[in-house]
Amino acid sequence: MTNISKDAVLLETPSAQEAAAALAALRTEIGKAVVGNDQAVLYLVLALLCRGHVLLEGVPGVAKTLLVRALATSLALEHARVQFTPDLMPGDVTGSQIYDPHSAEFTFRKGPVFTNLLLADEINRTPPKTQSSLLESMEERQVSVDGQPRALPDPFVVVATQNPIEQEGTYPLPEAQLDRFLFKVDIRLPDRDDEFRILQRHASGFDPRDLGAAGLRPVAGPEHIAAARAAVGQVTVSPEVLAYIVDLCRATRSSPAVAHGASTRGATALLAAARAFAWLNGRPYVTPDDVKTVAMAVLRHRLQLRPEAELDGVSTEGVLSSLLVSVPVPV
Numbered sequence: 001m002t003n004i005s006k007d008a009v010l011l012e013t014p015s016a017q018e019a020a021a022a023l024a025a026l027r028t029e030i031g032k033a034v035v036g037n038d039q040a041v042l043y044l045v046l047a048l049l050c051r052g053h054v055l056l057e058g059v060p061g062v063a064k065t066l067l068v069r070a071l072a073t074s075l076a077l078e079h080a081r082v083q084f085t086p087d088l089m090p091g092d093v094t095g096s097q098i099y100d101p102h103s104a105e106f107t108f109r110k111g112p113v114f115t116n117l118l119l120a121d122e123i124n125r126t127p128p129k130t131q132s133s134l135l136e137s138m139e140e141r142q143v144s145v146d147g148q149p150r151a152l153p154d155p156f157v158v159v160a161t162q163n164p165i166e167q168e169g170t171y172p173l174p175e176a177q178l179d180r181f182l183f184k185v186d187i188r189l190p191d192r193d194d195e196f197r198i199l200q201r202h203a204s205g206f207d208p209r210d211l212g213a214a215g216l217r218p219v220a221g222p223e224h225i226a227a228a229r230a231a232v233g234q235v236t237v238s239p240e241v242l243a244y245i246v247d248l249c250r251a252t253r254s255s256p257a258v259a260h261g262a263s264t265r266g267a268t269a270l271l272a273a274a275r276a277f278a279w280l281n282g283r284p285y286v287t288p289d290d291v292k293t294v295a296m297a298v299l300r301h302r303l304q305l306r307p308e309a310e311l312d313g314v315s316t317e318g319v320l321s322s323l324l325v326s327v328p329v330p331v
Contacts, residue, residue, distance in 0.1 A: 014224050016231035022220035023228060023280070029074040029219050033211055034067050035201070036194030042280075043183045043297055044071055044159065048225050049232050049276040052182025052269065053138050053158040055123075055173075055301065062187045064161040066208050068119045071159075073211045076221035077116035078153065084126035090133035094143045095150075108145060113137050116153050116222070120160035124170045131177060134158060138180040155225055175260070175304065182269050183294075184301035228279070235275040237286045240330035244288055245270050251323045252299065257309035258319060266302045273298050288329045296320055 014022065023045055030041050040056065044067070047054045056064045065081075072079035082093055095111035112118065113134070123131065136142060141156055142149045160181070162173075178184075190198065206214055245267055253261030262270075273294040278286045296317065303316045 014227045016227060019224045019227035019231065020280070020282075022224040025219040026071075026074050029216055030067070030070045032215055033070040033073075033206075033208065034063055035198050036190040037063065037067055037187060040067055040185050040187055041071075043185050044068075045280070046273055046276045046294070047157055047159075047182050048155060049228055049279070050182055050269075050272040051155065051157075051229075052272070053160070053180060055178070055181040055184045056159065056161045056187055057164055057184060058161075058187030059189070060163060062189060063208075064187050065119065065121060067187075068117070068159045068161075070211060070216060072117050072119070073216045074219055075117065076218040077155070079117040079119070080112035080115040081119040081121060082112050083121050084123050084130070086126060088126045088130050090130050093130065093133045094137070095145065097146060108150070110150075111143075113143060114150075114152060116155055116157070118156075118158045120158055122162060123160040124162040124173060127171055128174060131171065131173060135177060135180065138177075155222060178301045179263060179265055181301060182273065183297040185297055232276050232279045235279050235284055235286060237271065237275065238330075241274075241286050241288060241291065242271070244327070244330050245274070245291055248291070248295065248323060248327050249299075251327050252303055252319070255319055255323065257305055257314045258303050259306045260304040262299050262302045266299055270295060270298045292324055295324060 027041050027045060044054055058064050093111050094113050095109050097106040098109045099106050136144060137152060138158055141152045143152065249262040249267040249270065252258055255261065270291060274286045274290040277294050278290045299320055300316045303319060305314060305316060
């Protein structure tokens with residue numbers, strides 16, 4: 001494994017094989033700090049490859065923030081964290097014009113969104129006005145202030161966290177903003193063996209606030225992400241698999257339990273995620289199983305259930321599981 005420091009980034013463009021090795025090393029490196037969240041780590045890597053964003057949902061104390069901090073530490077990328085609170089203003093995220101009395105002019109002060117990896121912690125604890133300040137950033141990769149667009153760095157990924165309990169004082173994300181997230185990943189409590197391993201690490205002196213002392217260091221950089229994205233773009237998709245993606249998304253719209261199904265953006269997101277997953281697994285083509293593997297994380301937050309279905313205990317995961325069984329799979 002080749003170590004890559006932030007001060008010594010490779011100048012040559014890595015090959016696809018080198019990029020794949022660096023991303024494999026990235027997943028291993030994150031595992032030094034995070035136990036039992038392999039699926040979440042996978043989706044964070046896929047988001048980097050797809051230029052997508054990730055919404056992490058889980059109860060307090062399941063290492064959501066630690067996971068993102070470990071990703072940032074393992075990447076030679078700039079990162080920032082914003083703690084979303086009820087009094088947070090849009091300018092606190094995007095930046096604002098500041099008057100300079102010496103020059104008698106306004107200058108733009110960049111907000112924390114001008115980074116490569118933005119951790120939006122507890123995003124549902126801030127009002128919709130501030131939540132919406134991220135919409136343009138997530139979709140257009142730019143911020144407009146006083147009518148002037150300002151480009152964000154590349155890569156740019158938002159990883160937001162939210163708590164499914166303690167809903168008092170929270171503001172649910174609107175459908176338009178949920179649709180901007182490529183994945184919604186549920187972070188669950190670890191099983192007994194993983195929880196035992198976590199306690200073993202803490203008993204041995206692991207400090208989650210000092211990841212450097214835990215041995216984490218950058219093992220991949222923007223050049224590896226760029227090379228990997230180019231390789232993902234070469235992954236082929238047969239017309240039959242494309243039709244399967246279309247049929248699966250259209251089935252969400254016709255399900256009797258669903259008020260609003262996946263949009264066309266959801267279908268393109270499913271395609272992008274399946275291609276990236278296929279490449280990570282060493283295949284130059286997409287299979288229906290690739291689509292099935294990523295479908296839950298791509299689509300679960302894009303479905304809005306009918307009220308009567310929710311009263312009957314129906315869940316979006318249940319609807320999607322049924323559709324993945326019932327929609328014909330190409331042979």
